Amino acid sequence: MGRKLLASQKLWSNSAPVVETGGEVLTPVEVGGRSGWRVSEKGSRVEVRLPQLNALEGSLTWWLLPREDFSSTVDMPWMSAREPDHQFHILLGDVAGATSWKDHRFALFYSRSWYQQLVAKWHSGPIYEDHENAAFRPHREKAFVGLGHQNLPAGGWVQIGLSWNTPADDYRMYLNGVLVQTATTTLDHPLLREENSGTVYAGHPLFVCGELNVYDRALGAPEFASACRAGRASGNEAFEAGLSRMHEGRGLPGFDWVPTGEWTRQVDLPLASEEDLRRFSIQGMPGAVTLTDEGLRIHTSSIHTSEIPKPEDWASEEPFDPAQGYLWLEDYFLGDFAVEYEFQPLQSHGLSLLMVRAAGLQGEDFLKTQPRRISGSMRMVCWENVRNYHWEYYRQMEDCRNDVASHVLVKNPYMHPIAYQATDAKLAVGEWHRIQFVHEGRRLRGAMDGVQIFDVIDDPFAGFGPVLRSGTLAIRCMWGSDIVFRNLSVWTRPEAF
Numbered sequence: 001m002g003r004k005l006l007a008s009q010k011l012w013s014n015s016a017p018v019v020e021t022g023g024e025v026l027t028p029v030e031v032g033g034r035s036g037w038r039v040s041e042k043g044s045r046v047e048v049r050l051p052q053l054n055a056l057e058g059s060l061t062w063w064l065l066p067r068e069d070f071s072s073t074v075d076m077p078w079m080s081a082r083e084p085d086h087q088f089h090i091l092l093g094d095v096a097g098a099t100s101w102k103d104h105r106f107a108l109f110y111s112r113s114w115y116q117q118l119v120a121k122w123h124s125g126p127i128y129e130d131h132e133n134a135a136f137r138p139h140r141e142k143a144f145v146g147l148g149h150q151n152l153p154a155g156g157w158v159q160i161g162l163s164w165n166t167p168a169d170d171y172r173m174y175l176n177g178v179l180v181q182t183a184t185t186t187l188d189h190p191l192l193r194e195e196n197s198g199t200v201y202a203g204h205p206l207f208v209c210g211e212l213n214v215y216d217r218a219l220g221a222p223e224f225a226s227a228c229r230a231g232r233a234s235g236n237e238a239f240e241a242g243l244s245r246m247h248e249g250r251g252l253p254g255f256d257w258v259p260t261g262e263w264t265r266q267v268d269l270p271l272a273s274e275e276d277l278r279r280f281s282i283q284g285m286p287g288a289v290t291l292t293d294e295g296l297r298i299h300t301s302s303i304h305t306s307e308i309p310k311p312e313d314w315a316s317e318e319p320f321d322p323a324q325g326y327l328w329l330e331d332y333f334l335g336d337f338a339v340e341y342e343f344q345p346l347q348s349h350g351l352s353l354l355m356v357r358a359a360g361l362q363g364e365d366f367l368k369t370q371p372r373r374i375s376g377s378m379r380m381v382c383w384e385n386v387r388n389y390h391w392e393y394y395r396q397m398e399d400c401r402n403d404v405a406s407h408v409l410v411k412n413p414y415m416h417p418i419a420y421q422a423t424d425a426k427l428a429v430g431e432w433h434r435i436q437f438v439h440e441g442r443r444l445r446g447a448m449d450g451v452q453i454f455d456v457i458d459d460p461f462a463g464f465g466p467v468l469r470s471g472t473l474a475i476r477c478m479w480g481s482d483i484v485f486r487n488l489s490v491w492t493r494p495e496a497f
Contacts, residue, residue: 029208031065032233034157036210038067038203045096045201052214053094053106053122053196059163059219061174061227063210064091070152072417073112074464087112089204094196102126105196108160114382114415116146116399120162120173122193127399130306136399138304143193145171146399147181149408149420156236157210159228163218166193170218176236177228178243179221182403249404249423255447257438259338259491267331267490271296271341281367284325284376288477294344295486298352298477300324300376305479318375323479325376326355329490332365333357334470336493340436341475343394343485345429350481351397355381356437358388359471367472381476382412387468389418390476391446393435393453394427397478402426407453409446416464418444419454432486440493442467469495 026037026046039045052058075087085100088111093104101109108120116127121144125133135142145162152158161174169191171183183191203209211231219227244250259265269276272295282289290297301308301323310320339356360366366386373380381390392408400406405427409419427433427448436447442460446453460466473490477483 029065031155031208032157032235034063034065034210034231034233036063036065036208038208039205041205044205045093045203046209047096048200048202048212049198050200050214051198052216053200054198055216056166057164057217059161059215059217059224060213061159061161061224062091062212063157063159063231063233065157065208065210066152066154067206067208069154070110070112070117072114072117072149072415074414074416075113089206091204091207091209092200092202094198094200096199096201105194106200108162110152114410114417116148117150118152118160118173118175119144119146120171121146122164122171122196124194138307139189141187141189141191141398143169143171143183143191145173145181145183147173147175149417150175150180153236153239156239157233158236158239159231161219161224161227163224165218166190172218174221174224174228175243175247176232176240177221177225178240178247179224180243180247181401183398187398246420247422249421252421252423253452255436255445255450255452257338257436257445257447262493263336263338263491264493265489265491266333267329267488269488271486271488279330281328281330281372282325283328283373283380285322288325289327292484295342295484296327297346297482297484298325298327298475299346299482300350300477300479302480305376316374318373319377319379321375321377323376324378324477324481326380326474326476328358328367328474329472329488330367331490332359332367332470332472333490333492335495336440338436338438338491339473339489340434341485341488342432342434343483344432345394345396345427346482346484348402348426348429349396350394350483351392351400351478352394352481352483353381353390353392353476353478354435354437355388355390355474355476357439357468357471358386358474359468361385361387363470365472376476378476378478382410382415384413386413387465388412388471389439389444389468391437393446393448394481394483396426397480405448407446407448409444409454409456411458411464411468414464416462418458419446419456421453423448423451423453 088101090109092108094106123142127135163172173181305323406422438445
């Protein structure tokens with residue numbers, strides 16, 4: 001069947017301004033060769049019939065122009081006291097007058113929270129909260145596609161594309177014709193979705209809204225690219241080039257760093273003996289860490305923590321989270337720092353991250369000065385009194401892009417994303433991969449299998465704390481992971497003060 005355009009709606013008129021729900025008048029806008037409209041205030045919306053959202057298969061494309069820069073931001077507690085959902089900017093929602101993004105059975109929104117940023121969901125309720133109706137619940141996962149760590153610069157047109165194929169459990173998101181996220185899963189049950197009203201309410205005062213097209217089937221990547229080229233506006237070329245690099249892995253350079261000069265190897269562990277294992281503190285899931293002929297294996301529970309009964313005698317204030325864990329190196333490092341090791345995923349599901357420069361909030365060796373944690377909770381990474389950089393380098397989980405490999409670098413506990421990068425293929429299961437992280441001054445670089453994944457400068461004056469110049473390291477594996485590690489090396493270079 002050929003592509004069928006079901007609707008093409010510009011939703012405004014130069015000759016007679018369209019009146020939106022509530023009696024407000026839309027403001028026509030002309031930017032970069034494209035026409036659009038914007039609503040005047042929060043809560044104003046345009047009613048649009050989109051019954052295709054309930055079909056088993058379909059697509060849409062929508063041109064939007066952000067009127068200010070959109071990115072992840074830190075949410076202070078007092079900001080949510082009067083407006084709990086102030087970080088969520090709803091662009092399409094199917095419930096008229098809804099006060100929360102959670103009330104919509106279909107919604108497209110941008111969130112300034114630390115993760116995710118651009119989300120389309122086919123269900124009511126939250127995504128991550130510990131709530132029976134949340135999307136990310138084992139065996140009850142719901143249909144959504146979420147793109148994290150994506151900035152939208154002010155003043156440039158962006159075409160958001162969505163496709164859905166319910167029988168195939170395949171939901172995809174495109175930006176300017178570039179595939180940026182998928183929700184294709186390997187679950188043994190379908191993603192749950194709810195019937196929506198078939199009517200959506202469109203618009204947000206911080207976005208100019210342009211042409212909205214709806215199709216009767218899930219378009220492929222070439223068709224989304226073609227739809228973008230056909231209506232491309234001028235003035236956003238740099239953003240488009242960044243999308244191709246970030247989400248398709250184009251033009252990633254090689255990485256050939258070697259320790260020379262004043263660099264000194266501080267750690268050289270094959271990870272093959274009990275003596276090696278004694279260099280670490282193990283936190284979290286009991287029995288997850290074992291020694292094998294190949295190296296040190298971390299095999300976490302295939303059962304999510306929420307499905308493991310909490311012991312009645314659990315007395316710790318920490319979350320009960322026995323399904324995942326940490327391997328903490330007991331050493332504390334100062335100055336410039338580099339680490340590398342090899343790892344072999346034994347299955348396609350799982351998530352592993354590297355934490356570096358982990359120290360107390362005043363730079364102290366927290367393993368010596370703070371009580372040892374026992375929980376495997378991720379709270380230890382982002383939401384406690386341990387500062388660090390964390391690099392998620394193996395991300396094959398239900399809420400991550402899993403058709404290719406992707407990487408995230410975040411500075412904690414400020415929850416400040418520093419880098420995101422996808423590549424053009426998955427990391428092969430059953431093969432060895434080499435990860436390298438090098439920190440020199442303010443510069444942070446990471447590489448996988450000789451390819452540079454990120455090269456960023458940490459700004460100590462941006463409100464996210466100083467450049468982290470000391471601390472230990474940890475390898476964390478989330479639930480549902482099975483990975484072998486070997487040949488851990490750490491180098492340092494002394495500071496001049």
